[in-house]
Amino acid sequence: MFEMAMSISSVCGVLVAAWLLWRARNQGDLQALAGFAIMMAIWCFGHVVLFQGYEKIGINIILANPLMPTFFLHFAIVFVNSGPAKERTLDRLHLAIPWFYVASVAVVLHSWWMEAGDAISTLDTRSFFIFTDAGSWNLAYTVLIGMLAHGVLLFGWYRHSGNKKRSILAMFGVGAWGLLLATSFVFPSFGISWFPYPMLLLPTYLLLLVYAVVRYQILSVNAFANRALLWLAMMLVILCLIAVISVVSGRIGLQALADVPSWQLWLYSLLMLLMSALIYQPLNRLISRLIYPGAVLNETVLDTWSSRLKEAQDWEQLTALGEDLLSSQIRRSIEIKLNVLQSDSVLDDRDLALQVSRSDSGWRFMLLGWEDASPGMRLTAEVFGSLFSTSCGLLERSLALAATERKRLDEKHLVELGGLSASMAHELRNPLNIIAMAAYDTPPETRQHIQTQLKRADRLVSDMLVYSGGLTLQISTTPLRALVLGILAQAQLDGVAYEIDIDESIELEADPQRLQQVFINLIDNAVAFLRNQPNGKFLIAARTDDKTVVIQVHNNGPEVDASLQGETLFQPFVTKRAGGSGLGLAIVRRIVDAHNGKIQHRSDSGWPVTFELFLPLHSSSTSISNRDPYDTK
Template sequence: MALSIAFEISIWITSVCGVLVAAWLLWRARHQPDLRALAGFAVMMALWCSGHLALLHNQETLGMVLVLANPLMPTFFLHFALLFVNEGTEKQPWLTRLIHIMPWIYATSIFIVICSIWAEAGDTVPLMDGRPFFVFNAHGAVNLAYTVLIGVLGHGVLLLGWQQHSGNKKRSILAMFGVAAWGLLLATSFVFPSFGINVFPYPMLLLPSYLLLLVYGVVRYQILDVNRFANRALLALAMMLVVLCVIAVLGAFSGPIGLQALATVPIWQLWLYSLVVLLTAAMVYPWLKRFSERLVFPGAVLNERILDNWNRELNHAGSWQALTLLGEQQLAQHLRQPVPICLEPADVPEELHIVVQKELNGWFAQPVHTNDISPGMRLTLDVFSSLFATQCAALERSLALAETERKRLDEQHLVELGSLSAAMAHELRNPLNIISMASYNSPADTRRHIQEQLTRADRLVSDMLVYSGKLTLQYQPVFIKPLLGSVLSSLNTDNVLITLQIEEQLEVNADPHRLQQVFINLIDNALAFVRNQGDGSICIEAHKENSELACRIHNNGPSLDPSIGQEELFRPFVSKRQGGSGLGLAIVRRILDAHHGQIGHRNDLNWPVTFEIRLPLNPTVQTKGESKDV
């Protein structure tokens, strides 16, 4: 009874798999219509297997009808092959004609099935412990020949498709050919009894694998979840084949090596027992794996969902500070305790933390001070560190791309603004000159007022040209104190105390004309606020700090509006004093950026207002007399 039971179980599994696969394929057919035909093939295989089950349980009439419907299986497969091959490439005329006549092929297959049932093209023979098994009689030759013909035609269509296609579809067709060979091997045992070869069809025990592998061959290179399932299925199939081979070798050599007890056991029982052990081990493996992980790494719960959540959250970071904060939040949420993430060496604590560094071959993250933590927590920190290092590399690339795009947009904006400013200067200065000449016949007070406003308008135009135009830097050594002396001599410093705290030999490699413009704008801006107060004072100090020139311009005028931030302060037309153009600080910022320098505002040096300039003393990208366009 064990032989027939094993066969019946195999047929049952194939039938159930056929129904499940057909349902899944119909669901997938919303996006891939050719899968409907493959679903029909799966349904027909399930019905064909049900016919064998009906015969085993003495339901001869139902069993004969279902088994003799055999031609419909290759018909559905042929339809699928035509649709699958003729999709996505240049249509083949004869394939298109075959698709159009598929209804006639279906009708022919149904006619063959009806004729086979009417002619009683099949019989049963006692096989497998006396239970009935289907065999073709003389009238079944047409049914069998037609089934083989349609199957060969379907595989011929696949062969044509393999020649036409490339990439994933070509590989899918190749996989389907391999599966077809496997199906031929399994189907061979079905026809043996029809030709009087009374050998039990052992290969049919593996019949469930044929349908699953056929579907796998179709979608192997298209659907990720199928790939994962197929990976496990192929592993189980390979293990079963290995077991069959090992048992066969043991059965053949157990007698000569003295294992008489093993030699007396029928080989089919050894196969069956081994497969049961293998299936049982495969079923309990996931639970044993989780148990061993919990035992060796207590407290470590890591799965794809957690890793996907970490990746998704860290991808939201747009800065290094945000990335560090998100990483610490994810760790604290998972481990129930804070774990600092240190990107700066100066911030490294003397406790458990993750240190992140950039090395020559990329980013590297490692947990530190892990002696007192559990193996599970150590595993979690190792996995998270590796993921965090990957995110650091991704953020670095993202920020570099964003900075490149920002510079491109800034340059484009300056080009457009420069063209606009040049056109506006040309259009404005002509009417301004006319107004200036016309004002000579006006009263003195009116003429003076007009001239002041014309001067203001001319300054605005000049500042716009400076801000928006291209800067050409002529680098040469510049002594700071004489340069400031010439600047102060050109400005009206009456009633204001000017103090210089600068060494005589302090020099910097820069463009003297542009640097003079920086000091003029900053000092003139300070004079505008302190000139009208009785104790107006400006102090200018400069000295070397490492490889930089640090220059601070203090004044005791009114403090700046605290609502204006550092970035906003140097934007055009933001901090605008009475009578100014609103471009002075923006021009200063642009000139210093061109020199690779910096400017900032400070109020922590015992002065109400301080502007601090930092310039490299000897820029390595330029030498004496060399120019640079910005």
């Protein structure tokens, strides 16, 4: 058993070293760890050679053990000192690494010259290595280098955080396990005639050490470790089961089974387990095709779905990608219905659809029209639906982050624009006042024309100050009908007719000055288009809906250009009105948003143009400043 354990350790050391060198890719720490694995393989092979009767060769190989901790010290220094933050002490140790190798080789040569090792017969009459009196230097140097290496790791544990700190902590645990296993190696050297049973588990030390190092650097090793532990647990269960069968079978009349050696039962069971591992995947695919015919789902398909769905930048693109991927997979036309898109399409009885909706607990999906689909198609759709729902959540968070960043930039722009507007207002109004005073000496027609243009310029400056400046609300209870009638009594309507449909009982908590500005801008905007139109008319209506006041300002003027409808209509400096500043509706939008309300344009209310406002009856605060003009919430 000891010889088998050492042979397995040698093979594991060579395989691990080859794997590390393959994955190292110029990583000094993994290359040094590969050197440690090779030296451990050589050291274990020395015990096998010694067991085979080649005592001189085996002893000399084992006496090379100082090189093992030297490679580990090299690994520890590079591992701890990697990253942006370098330590001077470790830099000096790193420069001294060649001298550690020279010293280790000198100790090995001295041990060979002084014959620091010998062989004795253990309980099973095989040869086992022991240190002579001259070998104390070899053993002491090996222990000292090992302690220095773990001291470097301890220093790294204090200096680092995150995954590197966790790796170092795991290495200390594995190091304690290795020390426990290796302690029995020196027992015979001190006259303790115990068989080194702990060394039988030595293969686990190297594997656990490498896993502790690379589990956070090479993630694929975790999947391999997961499978390895699963099969190891199954082997242990079989071993325990065979032990129970060996004890119980004779007592229940199965003497023939009881006479079979336990090791043979265990070997047969192990072979069966190995055979099961080999045929599991093929059988699994075959059974899946029988149960779910037509379903071809594997890691490649899932990775393709995931990567393609991540490319979507908005809901329309995500829906189009999802329909294309699922339709291509099952070779049927599929429609995906997202509640955020508010699609009004009607499904045909023969159509297949995937409905995805947002709930309080997250995104959920539902299959519509799949009753007659094959089990394979339903399985494919369910797997895709789960992945698509996850993609919806990712896109939702991505859009929210983008909106937050856009809001931050807009607020920064407003601050800059506010300072610029204040400066411009000061610089512009002084020459405008001079022009106004100089116009008194001009002919009446010229003076009238100049005053008209001066009013227009002053209105533009005022609008810029209102839009770009800080917006603070002074909330009070405001009768809506009285407010609108007061505005109309002072407005210059130029013969445009109007109607009011507002109940006198409607009151809302709002800033009356800001709300007055909303109606002035909307009425002025309507009159500008109705002034030269026969039978021009506008209607202001309001009603209460639960906790909201719904206000509609209709007019029978020309319809809004299709290129301006939607959010574009409320952006600054966008207008089709002759002589307009392009800030009127943007200011309205900002004031309504500051009241936690909403404004939208409608063309389906029976009037060519309708602006619909939603304002809360009760305000949640008394002062709101610098609301984002593009925030639609």
